[in-house]
Amino acid sequence: MKVFTMGAALAASIILAQATAAEAAFSAEELKCRATIAKVSTKLESTIDKALLSCHKTRDTKVPLTDCSSIDNADVKDLVDKAEAGLRAVVGGSKDACTGIAPADLGFADCPAPCAGTNADFGDVADCMICLIRAETFESVDSVMGTPTVPLGGIEAKCHATIGKTHGKLMSTVIKTRSKCQGLSDKGGGEDTSACADLASDTIDVTRQKGEEAITVACQPVDDLSDVDSCNTSSLSGLADCVMDAAEDSGQLMYLYMYGEDGVVTWSEINGLFTTSCAQPSCHNSASSQGGLNLGGTPTQNHAELVNAAEECGSVATNFRVVPGNPGASFLMHKLDHTDDCGDPMPLLAPQLSQAQRDRIRQWITDGALNN
Numbered sequence: 001m002k003v004f005t006m007g008a009a010l011a012a013s014i015i016l017a018q019a020t021a022a023e024a025a026f027s028a029e030e031l032k033c034r035a036t037i038a039k040v041s042t043k044l045e046s047t048i049d050k051a052l053l054s055c056h057k058t059r060d061t062k063v064p065l066t067d068c069s070s071i072d073n074a075d076v077k078d079l080v081d082k083a084e085a086g087l088r089a090v091v092g093g094s095k096d097a098c099t100g101i102a103p104a105d106l107g108f109a110d111c112p113a114p115c116a117g118t119n120a121d122f123g124d125v126a127d128c129m130i131c132l133i134r135a136e137t138f139e140s141v142d143s144v145m146g147t148p149t150v151p152l153g154g155i156e157a158k159c160h161a162t163i164g165k166t167h168g169k170l171m172s173t174v175i176k177t178r179s180k181c182q183g184l185s186d187k188g189g190g191e192d193t194s195a196c197a198d199l200a201s202d203t204i205d206v207t208r209q210k211g212e213e214a215i216t217v218a219c220q221p222v223d224d225l226s227d228v229d230s231c232n233t234s235s236l237s238g239l240a241d242c243v244m245d246a247a248e249d250s251g252q253l254m255y256l257y258m259y260g261e262d263g264v265v266t267w268s269e270i271n272g273l274f275t276t277s278c279a280q281p282s283c284h285n286s287a288s289s290q291g292g293l294n295l296g297g298t299p300t301q302n303h304a305e306l307v308n309a310a311e312e313c314g315s316v317a318t319n320f321r322v323v324p325g326n327p328g329a330s331f332l333m334h335k336l337d338h339t340d341d342c343g344d345p346m347p348l349l350a351p352q353l354s355q356a357q358r359d360r361i362r363q364w365i366t367d368g369a370l371n372n
Contacts, residue, residue, distance in 0.1 A: 025190065030101055033098035033106060033122075035183055035186075036091065036097035036098070037129065038183070038258040040083075041133055041257070042179060043086070044080070044083045044084060044130065044134075045137050046172055047080050048075075048083075048141075049171065051074045051075045052074045052142075052164075053145075053168060055068040056160065056164060061150070070138070071137075084130050088123070088130075091123075092121055092125060101122070103121065107260025111124070111127075111128035112363065114132075114359060115128055137250070139354045139355060140171065143351055143354065145160070145229075146231075148160060148228050152228070156222055156228055159218045159228050160228045160230075163219070163243050166244070167244075167247045168247070169207060170207050173203060174247070175251045178196050178252070178255040179255060181196035192259075193255075193259050197252070197261070208248065212244055215243060216236050219236060225239060231243060231350075231351040232351070245276055246354075249276065249354075265363045265367060267372050268299065268372070269360065271295075271299045273357060274295045275302075278347060283348065291343065299371070307322045308320060308323070308324070311331040322365055322369050324369040325369075332365075333365065336358050
């Protein structure tokens with residue numbers, strides 16, 4: 001059987017099957033609202049990314065130093081403010097595309113951490129989306145751009161700029177590719193993100209590969225990678241993987257935010273995160289099983305490795321890897337939050353998972369750590 005990836009025949013065939021099997025699960029008004037939220041949120045993410053990268057480019061080479069430690073500092077042209085105002089206008093504002101619809105009807109009843117709250121109307125949804133996109137975009141860019149000692153030399157500055165450019169390109173590609181698929185899925189009768197969230201994508205894969213190659217070429221002449229202060233400076237391959245992983249994870253998370261799929265955290269999502277971050281060579285896979293933990297199996301096997309599984313390394317209060325409903329008693333969360341009392345913080349020799357990612361895992365545990 002010939003296998004196609006998203007962006008070609010497979011996505012089209014899935015959408016066609018949905019269209020012939022069922023009427024749209026959403027009304028025309030709801031489809032317009034969902035598409036609008038995704039469109040303006042995508043624009044906001046891109047605007048924030050460009051503002052931060054422009055700030056870092058200036059900071060790398062010019063004196064006096066530019067402060068890139070926040071979006072507000074980086075947004076010297078007020079472009080982020082304008083993008084946020086535009087989002088508020090069409091989501092719950094003067095040009096509301098969601099009139100007559102309740103947020104809960106589209107999965108936006110609650111705003112997830114780190115922007116937790118209840119969305120009573122689409123004005124609240126707008127505030128929620130702005131908060132989420134701001135938090136995730138900044139944290140992801142900050143994780144790969146760091147705060148290098150400046151001014152950088154020409155070679156180091158080129159490497160640093162390439163890191164930012166390729167990271168932003170992949171993050172944007174993930175959001176746009178998933179959103180394009182989602183729009184077709186919605187119109188074809190899809191009711192959630194299941195048809196598009198995990199579908200293989202040649203567009204995403206090619207963008208990632210090109211990004212890795214660009215980082216390798218631009219950063220190979222750098223004598224000491226620690227000078228660029230990115231997420232992994234131990235090797236060129238480690239640097240490229242780390243930057244691309246950060247972009248792909250953040251793009252995926254923001255896509256889910258945009259379609260109201262963030263309230264319920266599934267094991268499928270969490271397992272995907274662990275597969276990317278933990279089941280690496282010499283870590284938690286079938287070949288090594290560090291700490292007796294193997295996350296290189298099937299989703300069901302990986303779930304069993306964590307939930308109600310004894311952990312000898314933990315204290316009496318955290319002697320199970322995951323305790324359903326109780327992240328505070330789950331050894332896993334202490335390892336990821338770097339508050340454990342035994343062994344090394346996780347992931348080993350890699351940047352800590354972002355706050356948003358850890359909050360998703362924490363929410364999954366709080367919701368019962370289901371195999372869903």
